[in-house]
Amino acid sequence: MAKTKVVVDPITRIEGHLRIEAQADNGKVSDAWACSTQFRGIEIIMEGRDPRDAWAYTQRICGVCTVVHAVASCRAVEDALGIRIPPNANTIRNLVHGMQFVQDHVIHFYHLHALDWVDVVSALKADPAATAKIAASISPWPNNSPSYFREVQERVKTFVGSGQLGIFTNGYWGHPAYKLPPEVNLLAVAHYLEALDWQRDVIRLHTIFGGKNPHPNFLVGGMASAINLDGTATINAAKLTEIQAMIARAQRFVEQVYWPDLVAIAGFYKEWASIGGGTGNYLAVGEFPDTDIRDVNSLYLPRGIVMNKDLSKALPYDQEKVTESIYSSWYDYDEGPKATLHPYKGETKPHYTGPQPPWQFLQDETKYTWMKAPRYDGHPMEVGPLARMLVAYASGHKDVKAIVGDTLKALNVGPAALFSTLGRTAARGMETVLLARRMNVWFDDLVARIKGGDVTTFNGKTWEPSTWPKTARGYGALDAPRGALGHWVEITDGKIARYQCVVPTTWNASPRDDKGVVGPYEAALTDNHPLLKPDQPIEILRTVHSFDPCNACGVHVLDADGDTVTEVRVQ
Amino acid sequence: MLTPTTHAWSEDEALGGYLGRRGINRRDFLEFCGQMAAVLGLSSLAVPRIAAAMESLRRPSVIWLQLQECTGCVESAIRTADPTIGNLLLDVVSLDFMDTLMAASGTAAEGALETARKENAGKYLLVVTGSVPTGENGIYTMIGGRTARSLLEETAKDAAAVIAVGACAHWGSVQASKPNPTGAVGVSDIVRDKPVLNIAGCPPIAEVITATVVHFLTFGRLPAVDADGRPLFAYGNRIHDQCPRRAHYDAGQFVDTFDDAAARQGWCLYEVGCKGPATFSPCPIFMWNGHTDFPIGAGHPCIGCTERNFWDTMSPFYHRLPNVAGVGVEHTADILGAALAVGAAAGIAAHAAATGIYQIRSRHTDSGSPSPNATGREDSHGEN
Numbered sequence: 001m002a003k004t005k006v007v008v009d010p011i012t013r014i015e016g017h018l019r020i021e022a023q024a025d026n027g028k029v030s031d032a033w034a035c036s037t038q039f040r041g042i043e044i045i046m047e048g049r050d051p052r053d054a055w056a057y058t059q060r061i062c063g064v065c066t067v068v069h070a071v072a073s074c075r076a077v078e079d080a081l082g083i084r085i086p087p088n089a090n091t092i093r094n095l096v097h098g099m100q101f102v103q104d105h106v107i108h109f110y111h112l113h114a115l116d117w118v119d120v121v122s123a124l125k126a127d128p129a130a131t132a133k134i135a136a137s138i139s140p141w142p143n144n145s146p147s148y149f150r151e152v153q154e155r156v157k158t159f160v161g162s163g164q165l166g167i168f169t170n171g172y173w174g175h176p177a178y179k180l181p182p183e184v185n186l187l188a189v190a191h192y193l194e195a196l197d198w199q200r201d202v203i204r205l206h207t208i209f210g211g212k213n214p215h216p217n218f219l220v221g222g223m224a225s226a227i228n229l230d231g232t233a234t235i236n237a238a239k240l241t242e243i244q245a246m247i248a249r250a251q252r253f254v255e256q257v258y259w260p261d262l263v264a265i266a267g268f269y270k271e272w273a274s275i276g277g278g279t280g281n282y283l284a285v286g287e288f289p290d291t292d293i294r295d296v297n298s299l300y301l302p303r304g305i306v307m308n309k310d311l312s313k314a315l316p317y318d319q320e321k322v323t324e325s326i327y328s329s330w331y332d333y334d335e336g337p338k339a340t341l342h343p344y345k346g347e348t349k350p351h352y353t354g355p356q357p358p359w360q361f362l363q364d365e366t367k368y369t370w371m372k373a374p375r376y377d378g379h380p381m382e383v384g385p386l387a388r389m390l391v392a393y394a395s396g397h398k399d400v401k402a403i404v405g406d407t408l409k410a411l412n413v414g415p416a417a418l419f420s421t422l423g424r425t426a427a428r429g430m431e432t433v434l435l436a437r438r439m440n441v442w443f444d445d446l447v448a449r450i451k452g453g454d455v456t457t458f459n460g461k462t463w464e465p466s467t468w469p470k471t472a473r474g475y476g477a478l479d480a481p482r483g484a485l486g487h488w489v490e491i492t493d494g495k496i497a498r499y500q501c502v503v504p505t506t507w508n509a510s511p512r513d514d515k516g517v518v519g520p521y522e523a524a525l526t527d528n529h530p531l532l533k534p535d536q537p538i539e540i541l542r543t544v545h546s547f548d549p550c551n552a553c554g555v556h557v558l559d560a561d562g563d564t565v566t567e568v569r570v571q
Numbered sequence: 572m573l574t575p576t577t578h579a580w581s582e583d584e585a586l587g588g589y590l591g592r593r594g595i596n597r598r599d600f601l602e603f604c605g606q607m608a609a610v611l612g613l614s615s616l617a618v619p620r621i622a623a624a625m626e627s628l629r630r631p632s633v634i635w636l637q638l639q640e641c642t643g644c645v646e647s648a649i650r651t652a653d654p655t656i657g658n659l660l661l662d663v664v665s666l667d668f669m670d671t672l673m674a675a676s677g678t679a680a681e682g683a684l685e686t687a688r689k690e691n692a693g694k695y696l697l698v699v700t701g702s703v704p705t706g707e708n709g710i711y712t713m714i715g716g717r718t719a720r721s722l723l724e725e726t727a728k729d730a731a732a733v734i735a736v737g738a739c740a741h742w743g744s745v746q747a748s749k750p751n752p753t754g755a756v757g758v759s760d761i762v763r764d765k766p767v768l769n770i771a772g773c774p775p776i777a778e779v780i781t782a783t784v785v786h787f788l789t790f791g792r793l794p795a796v797d798a799d800g801r802p803l804f805a806y807g808n809r810i811h812d813q814c815p816r817r818a819h820y821d822a823g824q825f826v827d828t829f830d831d832a833a834a835r836q837g838w839c840l841y842e843v844g845c846k847g848p849a850t851f852s853p854c855p856i857f858m859w860n861g862h863t864d865f866p867i868g869a870g871h872p873c874i875g876c877t878e879r880n881f882w883d884t885m886s887p888f889y890h891r892l893p894n895v896a897g898v899g900v901e902h903t904a905d906i907l908g909a910a911l912a913v914g915a916a917a918g919i920a921a922h923a924a925a926t927g928i929y930q931i932r933s934r935h936t937d938s939g940s941p942s943p944n945a946t947g948r949e950d951s952h953g954e955n
Contacts, residue, residue, distance in 0.1 A: 008677040009715050012670045015642045017714055037713035038639060039704075041752035042745065050887035056874060057882065060745040063643015063774060115674045155661065164630050164665040169683040171674030196657045200650045204863045211866030212859035213650065214643040214774050219829060224871035226834040233815070233837025233868060350752075352710050359716035458830035541676055552641045 003030065005361055006534045011544055013112040015064040016551025020544060021363040022525060024534045032525035033363045034509045036371040036551050039350065046499035051077045051491050052220045059215055062553045066214040067100040068480035075293050076487040077220050080474025086456040087291050089222035091446045092209050094288050098439045099205045102250050104481045105432040106258050108548050110195040113425065116542045117265055118180060118188040121173040124157055126186035134183055138264050141256040152190040172536045179268045191257050202250040208239050222458035227450060240447065247443055251436040262429040263410055266422055273413050276421030276543040278524035279380045282306040282387035285317060287479035300438060301479060304391040309419050314394035325373040328366065328511035330354065338514040343488060343502055373513040374506055382520040383483025383507045384547060386427040390418065403430045424546040465494035480504055482550050503553045521547060606653045631788055632691035633698060635669040636726055638719040639712040639746060639755055640701030644737035644774040645671045651777035652861040681715050688729060696787060697730035699723065699758045702739040702747060706754030720761060727762045732793055735759065736780055738773040738876060748882035759800060768793045769800040771877035776857045779805045799879060810847035810873055813855040840867055844889040846875035
């Protein structure tokens, strides 16, 4: 059979604009191209601005992971100016970032990823009593009566019967790749709706500490939400109680709904544990410091590298080994298209050479994306929940080893199953369980410190630019829900002279590099990857969604004038 | 959650009858209408009118385009509490296209858009998030192999109304800030042949988005707006005039530095850069995330994100605004906006003339469906 050219554009249920091109060959994907189709140029906009404002601009790189760029930016500026934030501020950031992880991962599972596995229309055929039985067998979650599931089913039936399918229009309903029995589909649809309500509630933790969500407020030097137990407009016992209750509701939903659903659904798709693995190299910069990001050993999720699926050891991460290629990207390098540059020496000169719109195919083009190709020691690296879980596992992390072991046992698969589309989706769930639990520890820390009389949330010693050196440089590392993130800032005469980010989706959606080596999406899509019906590319969506793409994040890298060295300090 | 029924909503049935069969009693329905009236700042006398309008409708088609953006506005919209996003999706509108939530991808997604556009020509509500990059022939944002601009132009053509949600769709926002590398512009710079309503903010509050949609469905026209196209029901007042910390401003009680004794008393943030005195926004009234709080309430100064060009005009964010003495509650966005445009609050009075409120009115097409039509300026309000 001849090879078929496949284009999936827009890829929906992601953040940003992504196009996947592929070649289908006898029911398999034989080649793939990840094309990022949006460019904004945030870094060039940063030049000349007040570094204390940088968190707000870079935060707008992404409104889904709305915390991560802001905190990475604060860390970079704090590193440059030698600011250590008060322990309370670090804990509050952990809580805010922790809830970002938990809420974002749950939304990803139900609202962005689930429809790849769950056939909404099939849920109409379910026996609600049987669904109730399944629900009760896997979880103590109280919404598990036959009448509850009947009500949900009737609601969906009414909706479908109206003939106006809204967001479910043209879904791949009935596709043979859907394997769940109607009863499990109904369970997932019920929780799709419940998760919509849940996410609105728990994210209010951001509003208490940051005033709003999306895009809560942050502050270089700490956090702006003052603590005063006797104040009416401050963090007081009433607000702490609300926060504690939100953490409890977040944890309960994760443990009683998300995680049992994920394990139950995974059981029907075990063949996806040998599909979509990809590069086999994993990178984590680690996250959630106990007191300060400089204390790398105190990170709850550790920093490190796993190469070639070797879980016997985690190698140290050294940011000096990061380079970027623009061989396949719409940029120029002074030294020519085959050069690879460390981010310190990064150049970003956008130069679109693709076809004039509308496009037919980009796969015959040498350059086909706005995404650069980051490499670590010359290798493409996957970042994100799976990378973090594997690095932690290889580092001997107690909590991670326990949950990975339990999950593999529950699904009756070996560790090799982790290197797959299913492994990626499962790792996201494991991480969510661990972080939802961990939030209680951070909350207790905060309360204990307040009890001990420490209410400080801001270190203002070097707030005024008059106290700054003439030039300063800093690096902010953060592991975001979608993976390893770095911000680099150079400050001259109180203003931003240079700003650069290397972002999770740039790693994962990387195109081919100067040696023709494909990036993680591309590698995963050609790793034992089925594609039954090229016009209904549900299998491609499964694997791409398992990475949780965030394309606005990935494509923005544009430094000030593109040719000067930026040196940074790295912990 | 609404109580379901085995009976589908039929073509010829009004919402009222349909809800009745679904076990939604009149009281629950009117309560929902009452919440909407409150959100829209209408008196309770408007409740029967809202109810009547809602009852007569089939779920109207909404097409949501996401252009050059960060998806924060969609994230904000799904936080809506009254109505919930579940109710909105299943019961109130038919969201026929939206990248972030829709099941279909690729050609199937494009097909859904095409069908919705054709079947509801002249009737659908177009919601847009994100700016339109105009540099390099628009290739900085490509969707389905075509430019954001061409997608917007084609989809706007047959829309009953266009709502630009968020700062990017409003005026371009962060990517349109100096030096605007991609030539990003707002929706109203591209769609010139019909009124574009701007729901300002980065992002806007969820319920402002929802209430605007409901206003359109209820009254068959978009709400009255200021000179920048922002609905008055949400953007008619300055944050400063509704701020719970205003008394501290009047009493001269200011936070000098974050986490000082004044900050721990919740005093005014003006001295640490609050842009509330120059910002027209409903934050202190609507509040965020189910009335939980708003930025100033959580101790951080307002950065002015509902104002055009705020990334350039309101920054550095931690610098005190120029003297705002004498600006009172009677001043409108149009006066202050004009003053900020020349970069000096001292010029406020001089620009008082540059005002006017657009009233976007409806007209009825032959099919009887509502379609707004700009009729130009109406009387400006107040003393302008």
